[in-house]
Amino acid sequence: MSKQQKRYMLPEEEIPRYWYNIQADMANKPLPPLNPATKQPLKAEDLYPIFAKELSRQELDQTTTWVEIPEEVREMYKYYRSTPLVRAYALEKAIGTPAHIYFKNESVSPIGSHKLNSALAQAYYCKQEGITNITTETGAGQWGAALAYAAKVFGLEAAVYQVKISYEQKPYRRSIMQTFGAQVTASPSMSTRAGKDILTAHPNYQGSLGTAISEAVELAMQTPNCRYTLGSVLNHVALHQTIIGLEAEKQMELAGEYPDTIIACFGGGSNFGGLAFPFMRHKILEGKQIRFIAAEPASCPKLTRGKFEYDFGDEVGYTPLLPMYTLGHNFEPAHIHAGGLRYHGAGTIVSQLYKDGLMEAVDIQQLESFEAGCLFAQMEGIIPAPESCHAIAATIHEAKKCAETGEEKVILFNLSGHGLIDMASYDKYLAGDLTNYTLTDEEIQRNLDAVEAVL
């Protein structure tokens, strides 16, 4: 038998003590979020009614390069970190590539994905500031599960709006959140004005992250001592997730290699930024030649086919206006099984980096993503989340190119989570019941027209 895998771990004392804030190193800083009423740049104070103060501050901080990880959060990180960096020999062999493929395995976190890295930080800061209740939305349910557990750790009450289609496709993610003690509501619901408005206008609407965000933000704004938390898109979320890339840097050093290509799936940008930003620092500061590839679903191609505009983060328009690549805040994504990638916009940092040509993006079709996921499962023994399958498909693309050129490139991708709660999706794929979704230019333009009306 040839070598199947090799795992690299960090000793506890090597777990990073600081998160990395890429904003401080960017030549072109992200444009500021705007108050939708006045169109004026927002200050941190303007965000306090929605987010914890420290998170609001982190969101807009464009000068502090290294942000200290609070000791209580780092203590919790030590429970499941470092996550393994794995050389995927078996996958390389199956593809027949000379490329060296590594993956960072975030699926080993107790809740099964990278989402816990930021959930713990957000719950911690809320607790510190005397907040008692937190609310959020969740698509695939990975974020909701992470937040439900993080809330429990810090003694907070959590209320989660789960996108209805995911609530139905993945009922067990709801069960997990409930087991952790969270209150879970399918979105759109009749419990908020935002939900009611949508359900009366579109009675069978299956929900979107944008709508669920509206509901959660509304609840936070109307409830004393309650704040909203978000699992992706925002700068402070990507900040917390940089623990992934910071560890991976040290682990690649243990492996004696350096990545030529870094790949992650792309929903709002949290697992992508988490892995990519610490490496991109060396591209920005030292001109290091590294390619960064965001793998998004073909059915929600905000980077490859969206437009860079100020747009709302949610369906209803409760959030600030964010400068981002967007398909329009009222974009209704197809019901693909990678629920975590069904979001209309890209985070503002990634949007700026993409605009500046520091990274690339590729679109992956649903069937190709599952095909890649099944191959990975058989080779590496881990059922990947449907979201992560997009990163695997993009990795296989790049590895096959190396097979043609004979280049021994080093590819590193993020296994953002496992797919054990997504077996119904795998069942459908294996039974031949899944399809691809391709948007026409017209469909995309229709939504983009609506975006241009925002500013």
Add this chain to the structure above:
Amino acid sequence: MSKQQKRYMLPEEEIPRYWYNIQADMANKPLPPLNPATKQPLKAEDLYPIFAKELSRQELDQTTTWVEIPEEVREMYKYYRSTPLVRAYALEKAIGTPAHIYFKNESVSPIGSHKLNSALAQAYYCKQEGITNITTETGAGQWGAALAYAAKVFGLEAAVYQVKISYEQKPYRRSIMQTFGAQVTASPSMSTRAGKDILTAHPNYQGSLGTAISEAVELAMQTPNCRYTLGSVLNHVALHQTIIGLEAEKQMELAGEYPDTIIACFGGGSNFGGLAFPFMRHKILEGKQIRFIAAEPASCPKLTRGKFEYDFGDEVGYTPLLPMYTLGHNFEPAHIHAGGLRYHGAGTIVSQLYKDGLMEAVDIQQLESFEAGCLFAQMEGIIPAPESCHAIAATIHEAKKCAETGEEKVILFNLSGHGLIDMASYDKYLAGDLTNYTLTDEEIQRNLDAVEAVL
């Protein structure tokens, strides 16, 4: 916030190189398995038609204390081992106990349980001996998933008979096995004589591990180049699982403590023996004061209410006669959700140790097991397998006793696997739809009478 958890890991070079064979150290060796026709003790050769030769040899080896782990198997262990040893501060606090609670977290293996430890070894030896196809049974599906992946690693074809009630209660374990490329059949099936006989006599029979074993053994015996593999009960399975306890010994040393009480759930004995035997060595050889507690379900109480007798390992009577605590090979267990604990007999090593008073056993009711599992999930962030919930419940019992006496006992239990594929069971528990099962003495005696007729 008080401390929540503390994790202890071993560096790669500390992963054990030998499995521990407790048979060599036992004063009273397990009695030999008997040929059911001649009632004569079996030799290793007699097992060759069913098992790989090396596994047959390991099964009967009562003299070799340390068995070298083949390099290819150890390479695979390094992919996911050491598994963490965790001090569960949060759980201690929730119980209000002065006890120190540790758990060995086997749920982080790629397939989610300890079962992979033996699946890899068994698939390896089969491959070495030129076997091309392997077959097995699975209850909860943890073993089947492990074997499916292990078969893939070593390039073997796997056919799995899954107990029908589990096939229906946990359809996604079937999907996982299929994603790994295994062929899965609900048992009893009409594809074997054993299955046909049972289904014609009992048309709606929901299956048992005993029946599924009969089907898998039959397939192995009737197919050239095909061998049977088993996920528990047998001595060689417990041998491979001692990697758990051997690691835990070193990790407890890192923690600066030594366990007073060691607890594991009990189906056939593989996760129990795996954790317990390396520690029991010190009880046997040095008289070290350690309590060992096997936590079995009240609905399948082979240790606490069964009888020590020679009995078949399967329903039909294909296997050798094994000297064990049994409820009778035709015992039909209640449909509890801890599918992995629904087996009529205890492995021969554990049976002898229990008979000799070296260990204890407790019965846990289904509702108590899920209550314990939910508390653990909220405190430690991991949804435990319904099987593992029994170990947690027994741990909570012991920890509560310490709360009464004020003793700072050190309790170590095995988290044999996660319950992410068992969320339907948690759903039912949370909805109040689960019940306890208590067997009357009459029900137990009826089956035991049948056992006595065996010899």
